[in-house]
Amino acid sequence: MRKWFFGIALLCVIGVPFLFEYETATNPSSDPAPIVVEPVVEVPEVTPKLYGIDVKAKVIIEDVVKPNENLSSILSNYEVPLQEIDLLAKRAEGVFDVRKINVHKSYKLICNADSVAQFMIYEPNKIEYVVFDLNDSNEVYLGQKEVVTIEKSLTGTIESSLYNAMIEAGASPQLVDNVADVFGWQLDFGRLQIGDKYKIIYEEKEVEGESAGLGPILGAEFIHESNPFYAVRFDQGNGPDYFDEKGHSLRKAFLKYPVKFTRISSRYSGRRFHPVLKRYKSHKGTDYAAPTGTPIRAAGDGIITEARYKGGNGNYVKIRHNSTYSTQYLHMSRIANGMKQGAKVSQGETIGYVGSTGLANGPHLCYRFWKNGVQVDALKIELPPSEPITENHRVVYDSVMISMLEQLQNVSYPNESFQILAGD
Numbered sequence: 001m002r003k004w005f006f007g008i009a010l011l012c013v014i015g016v017p018f019l020f021e022y023e024t025a026t027n028p029s030s031d032p033a034p035i036v037v038e039p040v041v042e043v044p045e046v047t048p049k050l051y052g053i054d055v056k057a058k059v060i061i062e063d064v065v066k067p068n069e070n071l072s073s074i075l076s077n078y079e080v081p082l083q084e085i086d087l088l089a090k091r092a093e094g095v096f097d098v099r100k101i102n103v104h105k106s107y108k109l110i111c112n113a114d115s116v117a118q119f120m121i122y123e124p125n126k127i128e129y130v131v132f133d134l135n136d137s138n139e140v141y142l143g144q145k146e147v148v149t150i151e152k153s154l155t156g157t158i159e160s161s162l163y164n165a166m167i168e169a170g171a172s173p174q175l176v177d178n179v180a181d182v183f184g185w186q187l188d189f190g191r192l193q194i195g196d197k198y199k200i201i202y203e204e205k206e207v208e209g210e211s212a213g214l215g216p217i218l219g220a221e222f223i224h225e226s227n228p229f230y231a232v233r234f235d236q237g238n239g240p241d242y243f244d245e246k247g248h249s250l251r252k253a254f255l256k257y258p259v260k261f262t263r264i265s266s267r268y269s270g271r272r273f274h275p276v277l278k279r280y281k282s283h284k285g286t287d288y289a290a291p292t293g294t295p296i297r298a299a300g301d302g303i304i305t306e307a308r309y310k311g312g313n314g315n316y317v318k319i320r321h322n323s324t325y326s327t328q329y330l331h332m333s334r335i336a337n338g339m340k341q342g343a344k345v346s347q348g349e350t351i352g353y354v355g356s357t358g359l360a361n362g363p364h365l366c367y368r369f370w371k372n373g374v375q376v377d378a379l380k381i382e383l384p385p386s387e388p389i390t391e392n393h394r395v396v397y398d399s400v401m402i403s404m405l406e407q408l409q410n411v412s413y414p415n416e417s418f419q420i421l422a423g424d
């Protein structure tokens, strides 16, 4: 008996999976319709939600903040007791500053069927919202709507300026600024040529189908005087930056010190005692004390916009590096040969020699730094990194770059059926 039983059991163990396999193998496509057993489960009714709040059978009132209205006056209109409003304002501390409830912004009140207000929702911007819970808990909390990131492309040809071309193509002024930032070192946007053209692939955030702000530029092509310039966004560990098709950074660093072997004798300051004028005056430069005749180096590539002798500045040179940055070098004993207005200079090139011409009580270089037309502290300004793609990121970068250039190539220039191919 035991042997029999064992034999049947063994047959079952071997046979059942075999049979199963046979079954599936012979009926690959002509399966009979599966028998569906309807589960006897009640399908829950979908409860409508707004800001994560169940609004079934609720009354929703929408309004805008009127001049001179605040949290207190708004809620008083809905018969929320002052004590409760005070408590809500206190609970809001650290979550949302209720003094920032702005005129013309919209808010909603969620009321029960008896028109008793239960929640107030204020939207400080297109993405965030603040919930004031008017029920017993009196909580105040921040929420965020779902943000969808959409990849977009934009292209155009320059007729007058980049700004006009991009605005005409539907860009926001912010996007124009972003493009100028990406290519700031490669292109002088004040000197573009008619017929120069661009393609950009960028991200835009959308909330409920409406634009809620720009994301970064992912890649771009700019054709200037028939030469292509590329930008590919990539992060190799120190934050995203832009690189060209060879993996070079689009940013160029400034020399930290425009004179070698020196010491800083006076820093940029809003107020310092002027050693010659003997009175307090702002000092919008960095002074480097150095012996007369020490070479002064251009802090970066650029074009000389001024090279002359003028009053307190003495002999000086000013260099425009790009549409964002300019630098100026004062009190030179002598301006170097060939350094004239309009001359091109390379980073590190000698542009003049330390001296004490103009208002100076000893030989030094007064180095001044402009960003967007405003003088800033050269030692404090945060300049983006300029390292190329490193060896360990090369493979990943190349695949990102190649697919971005392909993506760019799939965007057509306006009124153009053929593509301009990248070439050296």
Ligand SMILES: [Zn+2]
Binding pocket: 266, 283, 285, 286, 287, 365, 366, 367
């Ligand atoms: Zn100075």
